[in-house]
Amino acid sequence: xxxxxxxxxxxxxxxxxxxxxxxxxxxxxxxxxxxxxxxxxxxxxxxxxxxxxxxxxxxxxxxxxxxxxxxxxxxxxxxxxxxxxxxxxxxxxxxxxxxxxxxxxxxxxxxxxxxxxxxxxxxxxxxxxxxxxxxxxxxxxxxxxxxxxxxxxxxxxxxxxxxxxxxxxxxxxxxxxxxxxxxxxxxxxxxxxxxxxxxxxxxxxxxxxxxxxxxxxxxxxxxxxxxxxxxxxxxxxxxxxxxxxxxxxxxxxxxxxxxxxxxx
Amino acid sequence: xxxxxxxxxxxxxxxxxxxxxxxxxxxxxxxxxxxxxxxxxxxxxxxxxxxxxxxxxxxxxxxxxxxxxxxxxxxxxxxxxxxxxxxxxxxxxxxxxxxxxxxxxxxxxxxxxxxxxxxxxxxxxxxxxxxxxxxxxxxxxxxxxxxxxxxxxxxxxxxxxxxxx
Numbered sequence: 001x002x003x004x005x006x007x008x009x010x011x012x013x014x015x016x017x018x019x020x021x022x023x024x025x026x027x028x029x030x031x032x033x034x035x036x037x038x039x040x041x042x043x044x045x046x047x048x049x050x051x052x053x054x055x056x057x058x059x060x061x062x063x064x065x066x067x068x069x070x071x072x073x074x075x076x077x078x079x080x081x082x083x084x085x086x087x088x089x090x091x092x093x094x095x096x097x098x099x100x101x102x103x104x105x106x107x108x109x110x111x112x113x114x115x116x117x118x119x120x121x122x123x124x125x126x127x128x129x130x131x132x133x134x135x136x137x138x139x140x141x142x143x144x145x146x147x148x149x150x151x152x153x154x155x156x157x158x159x160x161x162x163x164x165x166x167x168x169x170x171x172x173x174x175x176x177x178x179x180x181x182x183x184x185x186x187x188x189x190x191x192x193x194x195x196x197x198x199x200x201x202x203x204x205x206x207x208x209x210x211x212x213x214x215x216x217x218x219x220x221x222x223x224x225x226x227x228x229x230x231x232x233x234x235x236x237x238x239x240x241x242x243x244x245x246x247x248x249x250x251x252x253x254x255x256x257x258x259x260x261x262x263x264x
Numbered sequence: 265x266x267x268x269x270x271x272x273x274x275x276x277x278x279x280x281x282x283x284x285x286x287x288x289x290x291x292x293x294x295x296x297x298x299x300x301x302x303x304x305x306x307x308x309x310x311x312x313x314x315x316x317x318x319x320x321x322x323x324x325x326x327x328x329x330x331x332x333x334x335x336x337x338x339x340x341x342x343x344x345x346x347x348x349x350x351x352x353x354x355x356x357x358x359x360x361x362x363x364x365x366x367x368x369x370x371x372x373x374x375x376x377x378x379x380x381x382x383x384x385x386x387x388x389x390x391x392x393x394x395x396x397x398x399x400x401x402x403x404x405x406x407x408x409x410x411x412x413x414x415x416x417x418x419x420x421x422x423x424x425x426x427x428x429x
Contacts, residue, residue, distance in 0.1 A: 003285055005265055050331060102326075103308075103323075
């Protein structure tokens with residue numbers, strides 16, 4: 001690991017101020033992606049700003065038709081929260097499926113969405129659950145937050161403070177995971193809000209996306225078999241040692257079917 | 265630039281000056297001499313370095329010592345009683361031959377204690393899922409799972425199930 005200077009601010013305002021002071025600072029959430037990246041010398045930040053001691057970034061609460069989850073809330077806290085299990089059980093179960101036990105004990109919601117890994121699980125929930133991403137200076141609609149592979153709508157020096165998820169009528173997440181990394185090869189989140197159905201796909205493309213045909217088919221007829229005629233194109237999907245683009249496209253429908261069935 | 269980190273390790277307060285980039289596992293092994301915590305992969309995958317931070321199991325190779333400042337850390341050396349009596353989970357690994365080469369064992373035991381603390385009566389499936397962050401290169405999983413099931417019972421105050429020969 002290259003050398004850096006470590007900071008541990010006690011407030012979001014202090015963290016924002018620190019971000020503005022240095023040449024190439026990086027925010028440290030749970031560190032489950034950043035630290036392995038630094039260990040491999042794939043990044044060389046001048047300063048690490050640890051967000052772990054900022055009370056305003058923590059906690060889970062019910063709020064305005066949904067749940068607000070602080071950016072520094074760890075995956076294990078979301079998974080085991082009675083509030084999340086009661087209000088949006090699909091979100092708790094998604095969090096319980098991230099990485100392994102030790103990763104879930106460290107990794108954070110904010111870290112996951114700001115890194116915007118194409119195979120991360122949380123982006124599927126942010127878009128499907130009509131979330132609002134709150135930052136130190138504004139609110140960003142979940143639909144607009146993810147802009148590409150490892151890219152988000154955040155400005156330089158902007159810090160995510162919390163995510164507000166809307167409570168769906170029903171929802172489920174189904175994931176075909178890489179057995180070694182436990183990242184999603186394909187993950188599909190299905191959420192129903194009245195007559196609207198959202199189907200979001202992670203792992204398959206460069207960034208999370210909505211499967212429009214599947215949403216339309218399910219809005220007509222909310223059954224797994226309604227997806228028989230719907231598909232996503234393999235064009236532009238990820239292809240790697242683990243799965244070809246065609247296979248990923250196939251998996252999207254399989255996972256969407258499973259998610260619909262899990263909605264009950 | 266060096267910084268000072270202070271934490272409680274296995275019940276004792278420690279304070280040392282370290283480089284800011286020092287990993288917790290490096291701090292434990294090189295500064296404190298607690299070499300029971302192993303480094304298996306160095307890529308955050310194998311779990312040989314698992315320790316407890318304020319009761320939660322974490323990979324100490326994927327955490328800075330500075331992040332643990334102020335925390336209570338328990339390593340494999342801190343599990344047994346002061347008189348050397350093994351923790352029930354350690355005793356279960358011995359009884360059920362839950363190790364072959366032994367390299368992954370400290371991490372396996374620390375993960376197992378955390379998972380049983382959260383779920384006192386785990387099913388075999390729960391144990392296998394709970395140990396997903398730990399890799400045994402000898403592939404000795406069968407007896408590891410048996411050991412964790414027996415250790416879970418013993419941690420609940422039950423008697424240690426004898427290994428079936």
